[in-house]
Amino acid sequence: GYGRTGVIYYENDTGVNESQVISRLRMNIDAATSTDQGVDFGARFRIQWDQNSDDSGQLNAGKLWVTSNGLTVEIGNTETAMDSSGLIYATELGSYDRSVGFSGVVGDFFAYDADPYGNSANDTSNRLGVFAKYEIAGATVMGSMIDPDQANDLPAGIDKEYSLAVDYTWNDVLELSAAYTQNGAGFEDNDIFFVGARYAVMPNARVGLNYIDTNDEDDSEYGAVGQTFALYGDYTLADGMTNIEAYVANNNRDSNETDNAFGIGVNYDLGGARLGASLQRDYSENVTADMGVRFEF
Amino acid sequence: GYGRTGVIYYENDTGVNESQVISRLRMNIDAATSTDQGVDFGARFRIQWDQNSDDSGQLNAGKLWVTSNGLTVEIGNTETAMDSSGLIYATELGSYDRSVGFSGVVGDFFAYDADPYGNSANDTSNRLGVFAKYEIAGATVMGSMIDPDQANDLPAGIDKEYSLAVDYTWNDVLELSAAYTQNGAGFEDNDIFFVGARYAVMPNARVGLNYIDTNDEDDSEYGAVGQTFALYGDYTLADGMTNIEAYVANNNRDSNETDNAFGIGVNYDLGGARLGASLQRDYSENVTADMGVRFEF
Amino acid sequence: GYGRTGVIYYENDTGVNESQVISRLRMNIDAATSTDQGVDFGARFRIQWDQNSDDSGQLNAGKLWVTSNGLTVEIGNTETAMDSSGLIYATELGSYDRSVGFSGVVGDFFAYDADPYGNSANDTSNRLGVFAKYEIAGATVMGSMIDPDQANDLPAGIDKEYSLAVDYTWNDVLELSAAYTQNGAGFEDNDIFFVGARYAVMPNARVGLNYIDTNDEDDSEYGAVGQTFALYGDYTLADGMTNIEAYVANNNRDSNETDNAFGIGVNYDLGGARLGASLQRDYSENVTADMGVRFEF
Numbered sequence: 001g002y003g004r005t006g007v008i009y010y011e012n013d014t015g016v017n018e019s020q021v022i023s024r025l026r027m028n029i030d031a032a033t034s035t036d037q038g039v040d041f042g043a044r045f046r047i048q049w050d051q052n053s054d055d056s057g058q059l060n061a062g063k064l065w066v067t068s069n070g071l072t073v074e075i076g077n078t079e080t081a082m083d084s085s086g087l088i089y090a091t092e093l094g095s096y097d098r099s100v101g102f103s104g105v106v107g108d109f110f111a112y113d114a115d116p117y118g119n120s121a122n123d124t125s126n127r128l129g130v131f132a133k134y135e136i137a138g139a140t141v142m143g144s145m146i147d148p149d150q151a152n153d154l155p156a157g158i159d160k161e162y163s164l165a166v167d168y169t170w171n172d173v174l175e176l177s178a179a180y181t182q183n184g185a186g187f188e189d190n191d192i193f194f195v196g197a198r199y200a201v202m203p204n205a206r207v208g209l210n211y212i213d214t215n216d217e218d219d220s221e222y223g224a225v226g227q228t229f230a231l232y233g234d235y236t237l238a239d240g241m242t243n244i245e246a247y248v249a250n251n252n253r254d255s256n257e258t259d260n261a262f263g264i265g266v267n268y269d270l271g272g273a274r275l276g277a278s279l280q281r282d283y284s285e286n287v288t289a290d291m292g293v294r295f296e297f
Numbered sequence: 298g299y300g301r302t303g304v305i306y307y308e309n310d311t312g313v314n315e316s317q318v319i320s321r322l323r324m325n326i327d328a329a330t331s332t333d334q335g336v337d338f339g340a341r342f343r344i345q346w347d348q349n350s351d352d353s354g355q356l357n358a359g360k361l362w363v364t365s366n367g368l369t370v371e372i373g374n375t376e377t378a379m380d381s382s383g384l385i386y387a388t389e390l391g392s393y394d395r396s397v398g399f400s401g402v403v404g405d406f407f408a409y410d411a412d413p414y415g416n417s418a419n420d421t422s423n424r425l426g427v428f429a430k431y432e433i434a435g436a437t438v439m440g441s442m443i444d445p446d447q448a449n450d451l452p453a454g455i456d457k458e459y460s461l462a463v464d465y466t467w468n469d470v471l472e473l474s475a476a477y478t479q480n481g482a483g484f485e486d487n488d489i490f491f492v493g494a495r496y497a498v499m500p501n502a503r504v505g506l507n508y509i510d511t512n513d514e515d516d517s518e519y520g521a522v523g524q525t526f527a528l529y530g531d532y533t534l535a536d537g538m539t540n541i542e543a544y545v546a547n548n549n550r551d552s553n554e555t556d557n558a559f560g561i562g563v564n565y566d567l568g569g570a571r572l573g574a575s576l577q578r579d580y581s582e583n584v585t586a587d588m589g590v591r592f593e594f
Numbered sequence: 595g596y597g598r599t600g601v602i603y604y605e606n607d608t609g610v611n612e613s614q615v616i617s618r619l620r621m622n623i624d625a626a627t628s629t630d631q632g633v634d635f636g637a638r639f640r641i642q643w644d645q646n647s648d649d650s651g652q653l654n655a656g657k658l659w660v661t662s663n664g665l666t667v668e669i670g671n672t673e674t675a676m677d678s679s680g681l682i683y684a685t686e687l688g689s690y691d692r693s694v695g696f697s698g699v700v701g702d703f704f705a706y707d708a709d710p711y712g713n714s715a716n717d718t719s720n721r722l723g724v725f726a727k728y729e730i731a732g733a734t735v736m737g738s739m740i741d742p743d744q745a746n747d748l749p750a751g752i753d754k755e756y757s758l759a760v761d762y763t764w765n766d767v768l769e770l771s772a773a774y775t776q777n778g779a780g781f782e783d784n785d786i787f788f789v790g791a792r793y794a795v796m797p798n799a800r801v802g803l804n805y806i807d808t809n810d811e812d813d814s815e816y817g818a819v820g821q822t823f824a825l826y827g828d829y830t831l832a833d834g835m836t837n838i839e840a841y842v843a844n845n846n847r848d849s850n851e852t853d854n855a856f857g858i859g860v861n862y863d864l865g866g867a868r869l870g871a872s873l874q875r876d877y878s879e880n881v882t883a884d885m886g887v888r889f890e891f
Contacts, residue, residue, distance in 0.1 A: 001625065003637040003658045005669045020744055021722050023670050025637045025656030027625060029344070031298065031324060031594040036568035041592035043300040043322050045344055045354045047623070047639055049656035051670060052745055055719040056710030057639045057653040059354040062322030062346035064300045066590070075302045076320050076348060116353030125352040128318050150317055151349055271630035293660070295635035297625040326641070328595060328621060328891040333865035338889035340597040340619045342641055342651045356651040359619030359643035361597045363887070372599045373617050373645060413650030422649040425615050447614055448646055 001027040001046075004095055006292015012284075022096075022292075023051040026114070039068045048114045058115050061127075070135045078129035081142040081163035082184075083111035087177035087196035090208055091232045091247040093265025095276030095292040101249030101261030102230040104282065107192045107214035108223045109184035110146045110161050121158050122186030126151040138169040148186040157221070159183040173200045175208075187222035190215065204236040217253045226253045241269040256283040272296065298324040298343075301392055303589015309581075319393070319589075320348040323411070336365040345411045355412050358424075367432045375426035378439040378460035379481075380408035384474035384493035387505055388529045388544040390562025392573030392589040398546030398558030399527040401579065404489045404511035405520045406481035407443045407458050418455050419483030423448040435466040445483040454518070456480040470497045472505075484519035487512065501533040514550045523550045538566040553580040569593065595621040595640075598689055600886015606878075616690070616886075617645040620708070633662040642708045652709050655721075664729045672723035675736040675757035676778075677705035681771035681790035684802055685826040685841040687859025689870030689886040695843030695855030696824040698876065701786045701808035702817045703778035704740045704755050715752050716780030720745040732763040742780040751815070753777040767794045769802075781816035784809065798830040811847045820847045835863040850877040866890065 005023035012018075025048070032042030043064045049057040061077035082088065091102040110129070117125050131144040146161040148154060165179035177196040184190040198208030209231055215224035232247035246264040253259075263280030273295035281287050302320035309315075322345070329339030340361045346354040358374035379385065388399040407426070414422050428441040443458040445451060462476035474493040481487040495505030506528055512521035529544035543561040550556075560577030570592035578584050599617035606612075619642070626636030637658045643651040655671035676682065685696040704723070711719050722744040727736045740755040742748060759773035771790040778784040792802030803825055809818035826841035840858040847853075857874030867889035875881050 003625075003635065003656070005658050017744060021669065021724075023656070023658055025639065025658060025670070027623060027637075027639065029324060031300075033569040033592050033594045035570050035592075039567065039570070041300065041570050041590070041594075043324075043594070045322065045324065045346070047653060049639070049670075051655075051722070052720050054655070055712070056655050059344060059356065059653065061348075061351070061353050062300070062320065064302050064320055064322060075318065076322070076346075118352070126349050128348070130318075150314060270633065272627040273629050273633070273635050293635070295627050295629075297627045297635075297637070326621060328597075330866040330889050330891045332867050332889075336864065336867070338597065338867050338887070338891075340621075340891070342619065342621060342643070356641060356653065358645075358648070358650050359597070359617070361599050361617055361619060372615065373619070373643075415649070423646050425645070427615075447611060 001025070002294060002296045004292055004294035005051075006095060006290060008096065008288070008290040008292075010288050011286040020052065022290075023049075025049045025057070027057075037068075039066060041066050046114055060114055061117055061125075063112070072133045074129070074131040076129060077113050077117075077127075078131035078144060078146075079112045079133075079142075080110045080129070080131060080144040080146065080161070080181075081165035082109050082144075082179040082181045082192065082194065084133070084142055085165045085177050085179040085194060085196075086140070086167035086169075086175060087198055087208065087210060088179065088194055088212075090196065090198060091210060091230050091249070091263075093245055093247070093263050093276075093280065094267065094278030094290055095274060095294040096278070096290045098278060098280070098288075098290060099230075099247065099263065100280050100282040100288060101247055101251075101263060102210060102212070102228060102232075105214075105225040105228045105249075105251050106194070106212050107184055107225055108187065108190060109163065109181045109192060110144075110186070121155050122148040124149045140165075140167040142166075146186065154186075157188050158186050159188045161186050174198075184214075185222065190219070190222040190224065205233065207231075207233040217255060226251055228252075243267045243269070251283055253283070257285040258283060298322070299591060299593045301589055301591035302348075303392060303587060305393065305585070305587040305589075307585050308583040317349065319587075320346075322346045322354070324354075334365075336363060338363050343411055357411055358414055358422075360409070369430045371426070371428040373426060374410050374414075374424075375428035375441060375443075376409045376430075376439075377407045377426070377428060377441040377443065377458070377478075378462035379406050379441075379476040379478045379489065379491065381430070381439055382462045382474050382476040382491060382493075383437070383464035383466075383472060384495055384505065384507060385476065385491055385509070387493065387495060388507060388527050388546070388560075390542055390544070390560050390573075390577065391564065391575030391587055392571060392591040393575070393587045395575060395577070395585075395587060396527075396544065396560065397577050397579040397585060398544060398548075398560060399507060399509070399525060399529075402511075402522040402525045402546075402548050403491070403509050404481055404522055405484065405487060406460065406478045406489060407441075407483070418452050419445045421446045437462075437464040439463075443483065451483075454485050455483050456485045458483050471495070481511075482519065487516070487519040487521065502530065504528075504530040514552060523548055525549075540564045540566070548580055550580070554582040555580060595619075596888060596890045598886055598888035599645075600689060600884060602690065602882070602884040602886075604882050605880040614646065616884075617643075619643045619651070621651075631662075633660060635660050640708055654708055655711055655719075657706070666727045668723070668725040670723060671707050671711075671721075672725035672738060672740075673706050673727075673736075674704045674723070674725060674738040674740065674755070674775075675759035676703050676773040676775045676786065676788065678727070678736055679759045679771050679773040679788060679790075680734070680761035680763075680769060681792055681802065681804060682773065682788055682806070684790065684792060685804060685824050685843070685857075687839055687841070687857050687870075687874065688861065688872030688884055689868060689888040690872070690884045692872060692874070692882075692884060693824075693841065693857065694874050694876040694882060695841060695845075695857060696804060696806070696822060696826075699808075699819040699822045699843075699845050700788070700806050701778055701819055702781065702784060703757065703775045703786060704738075704780070715749050716742040718743045718746075734759075734761040736760075740780065748780075751782050752780050753782045755780050768792075778808075779816065784813070784816040784818065799827065801825075801827040811849060820845055822846075837861045837863070845877055847877070851879040852877060 196210040230249035234245035265278035493507040527546035531542035562575035574588040790804040824843040828839035859872035871885040
């Protein structure tokens, strides 16, 4: 797991304080065993506390997995293919790994749930997830299915989510990612397509391009947010510990104040922990900034 | 703890899907210490998630224990004598350890509570459990008392549960079990008597007979289910890893469609995990089947 | 963490049973990491179950901390300066560490919260704590700030709590403690002042004097309880394992049946666990006694 804390600033935030201390504490409780045949079985609970959101650490639903010969299958509160895509979160900046210009507009799809299942039509305690991942050479192929309620008929407008993703890395230099989700987050017709590429132009510098296609924002019943492009890159200074990163992104919603968002960030590696900061402007022309520390354990 | 997952089928299940993926993830959080005098003190929390029942892993109430010279005493959310009886669950089949013909009709009594205490008259947060176990030679003697509410007067019809059990093993060949519970699950007059025996007719084959006596089903306020006999056995194939098991059971309730239930199951030991399946028919003449994997850690 | 169990007796307790089995099970879940520069980062969750109060173990909000060169800073669900004061709880007796004459009348201030944050005006999920501690030679200086709600305007009568404390130990013989809290527990004007001293008159005998000043009890909106003195001491027998301890205390509230409270206790060290008992009389002239065991792990 990890801990992170620091300050996040939102311009024109509706709350009283535009700057707040925001912390997260995440601990994974993992258990595993190996059979005589070399098959690994395991399971995970997660305890997560998000400052301002949670009044205490939250336990989530369990995940069970089995791995053998490069194939992993998960049951329960599983990962999903799109959320595990190699580049979909590559534009994120700073110690908080935030990207209002791209990660903020990828639409609505299921992911491993760090909180208890909810009580909405697409998030019941009867939710069933199945996820499979196969790794070979530099390629990873993933597929997932989330049934919002395996015990009852699904209500109108709710359907099973299917997701497929492929990642490929060539020679540690070129990364390619593609993912497709049908009925994202269980909303019928909420289909999402993602493709991304990143290239290491120098050993310490990378440039990437991401594209994501969600439905038009008129499909507001499931929070569709149009199409978005992002150009991004990062550069590591000669000290080997300071990493500068940035993105510019373009989204085509009619409701945008501006169609362009951008951000710049920096991370300083302490070895076991990192200090980070970012400055970004979103599609409402509001500026947001953060500064903090994140440590892994 | 352990994880298990697979598919359970119920004929004529009232739900939409007769077959569902059912998983459980159980992790015990144990802590212990030893004094200079050789007395061991310890404690346990459990986190358990049951698919379809729980929206997240559930923490339960704590158990504290002390052990010395073969005597163990527990305080808090304790085990109970009847639930710890050596043979009461010996008819169970497959990776899910289910037995609709016998474990399904043992009546209502307290056990170690894997979930939070409830809000009913016999399950308050003021519940107090005391359990003692003494092991000597091949014999185990256990006694338990559960007070549903130590802080207030108990309501009418609710009383403390007392339970006593004795297990005896002779020469690794013969197992004998007997248990008696008064006011099972805190319901006054809900008295339950159990006796069982199992004999190893060959090193790889065992045969057993169980009998349990609960009140007549007219005492529906505490779910009494009459008397039940079960004949059961298991046989390990020459590979040493495949175990075949079966039972036939007879229950005398007037409301039964049939007084006979039976089941057959198989387990295949992977070393650290096991695959299992079972096929059973219950007293409503409905067939249920399951197939899955269970791994310990 | 630790476990403890035993029996507590309250004279004239409003409940049905004056004597009850009271147990607590506390487990800390700690994680930490060290950077290349020798800075330590860490975090804690706690799971705690209090018999009769909790229907299951409770997870609390997270604490994140960083330590370097004697300076520790905590963020989130932090310690507070007054609650960490070296002598404020020094009058406590027995295995339950109870002191109705002094710890029972220290007033209302924030502490590390072992339970989830509540839903009252001074205990929201937006609570923010910051705590700093600096240790040098025999001195410890601590300061803390708790903002009951960093996201919204605080309601009338609610304000941030500030707390400052200093501990000093001289030659392992003399301990001095002082602490001051402003707006204790977030209640405006609920200011509390504490000072204490303890002196080892012999290697196995100590005598101490504590004084705490809270507002007059007329300020009932935040539970002020006047001024209290306590004289206390403890003596270890020649076996090195039996510790006798006692206190007498004087509180000046008009509503007291008596202004004097006192208690005597004993602890027997088992090495890893301890047996303890105490007998006390409070300001209502009620007697309370306890006997139990406590073990650390």
